[in-house]
Amino acid sequence: MKRLLQVMLLLAAVLGLGACGREAAPAEKRLVRVGFSQVGSESSWRKANTASMTAALSEEEGFELLFDNAKQRQENQLLAIRNFIQQDVDYIVLAPIAESGWDDVLQEARDAGIPVIIADRMIDVQDRDLYVSRVGSDFLKEGQQIVRWLERELERRGETGKPLRILHIQGTDGATSQLLRTQALEEAVKAHPEWEIAARLPGEYTEAKSYELVRDFLRTDRDIDVVYSENDNMSFGAIRALEEAGLSCGGDGGVTVLSFDAVREALRLCMEGKISACAECNPLHGPRVAALIRQLERGETPEKETFVEEAFFETGDVTEELLRSREY
Numbered sequence: 001m002k003r004l005l006q007v008m009l010l011l012a013a014v015l016g017l018g019a020c021g022r023e024a025a026p027a028e029k030r031l032v033r034v035g036f037s038q039v040g041s042e043s044s045w046r047k048a049n050t051a052s053m054t055a056a057l058s059e060e061e062g063f064e065l066l067f068d069n070a071k072q073r074q075e076n077q078l079l080a081i082r083n084f085i086q087q088d089v090d091y092i093v094l095a096p097i098a099e100s101g102w103d104d105v106l107q108e109a110r111d112a113g114i115p116v117i118i119a120d121r122m123i124d125v126q127d128r129d130l131y132v133s134r135v136g137s138d139f140l141k142e143g144q145q146i147v148r149w150l151e152r153e154l155e156r157r158g159e160t161g162k163p164l165r166i167l168h169i170q171g172t173d174g175a176t177s178q179l180l181r182t183q184a185l186e187e188a189v190k191a192h193p194e195w196e197i198a199a200r201l202p203g204e205y206t207e208a209k210s211y212e213l214v215r216d217f218l219r220t221d222r223d224i225d226v227v228y229s230e231n232d233n234m235s236f237g238a239i240r241a242l243e244e245a246g247l248s249c250g251g252d253g254g255v256t257v258l259s260f261d262a263v264r265e266a267l268r269l270c271m272e273g274k275i276s277a278c279a280e281c282n283p284l285h286g287p288r289v290a291a292l293i294r295q296l297e298r299g300e301t302p303e304k305e306t307f308v309e310e311a312f313f314e315t316g317d318v319t320e321e322l323l324r325s326r327e328y
């Protein structure tokens with residue numbers, strides 16, 4: 001009897017014959033379950049990236065997001081991915097800390113039938129089918145743009161061919177953004193025998209680490225023309241250390257600071273002239289990742305790799321209006 005009543009109620013709901021003649025509520029839409037393994041919260045860029053991902057993969061957008069912050073440790077990312085596999089999510093999104101070390105865990109995801117999307121940095125795996133798609137920046141292009149800017153700037157000052165000492169502050173070791181921004185600088189140094197890398201400092205993309213390293217470096221060597229800093233937060237730390245040591249940043253006589261990301265605070269320093277040039281690295285991957293998942297849900301095959309559009313800024317380009325309208 002109970003069973004018969006249930007069937008009748010179900011029929012009534014399907015035929016729109018609900019109580020008091022009201023229309024039946026539409027069947028609840030299933031949320032797409034996504035596990036996102038984020039590197040950490042080391043930089044302003046990363047915080048903007050997390051905000052973009054959580055907004056785009058929200059319940060209102062049709063997703064259930066399982067978020068894990070790996071605090072800059074690859075072993076935490078491996079744990080998070082295995083946890084997502086156990087929870088049988090529909091998709092895994094990985095923002096990898098470094099390029100290597102992913103083959104085994106991504107094979108486990110594949111064995112479980114879970115598609116993996118790579119966001120931001122790239123991975124180096126034997127089998128490219130271990131991930132379906134990657135969306136991120138063209139980090140080599142960013143580095144080449146900044147190096148070309150430096151060449152033009154030296155020409156403008158009439159200093160082409162003169163000795164130049166560069167302090168190189170590097171991001172997290174083995175990350176694509178570190179490897180390729182470093183490659184751009186190293187290629188330029190090879191092409192300019194008069195350019196010298198005074199030191200390479202492992203700033204790990206954080207302001208605090210960069211500040212300490214630059215402060216200690218300047219105790220024994222103050223002969224620096226250029227700081228090539230692989231992200232904005234490390235530039236902030238470097239500028240603080242340089243100024244505390246009595247060195248000025250920017251202008252024809254000061255240290256030329258070159259930076260990556262172009263977050264609002266860096267663009268303000270660029271407008272003030274303390275950062276001379278800034279290559280944008282766009283962190284707003286959330287809507288791009290959501291669009292990729294929707295494509296996959298429709299049974300389509302997305303592009304294997306998509307590079308995002310990025311701008312380039314020098315001091316004269318930045319206005320108050322630009323800063324006001326900046327999303328991050």
Ligand code: AHR
Pocket residue numbers: 042043044045046120121175177205230231232260261281
């Ligand atoms: O991989 C992107 C880099 O990672 C950004 O340049 C940096 O700020 C971040 O932490």
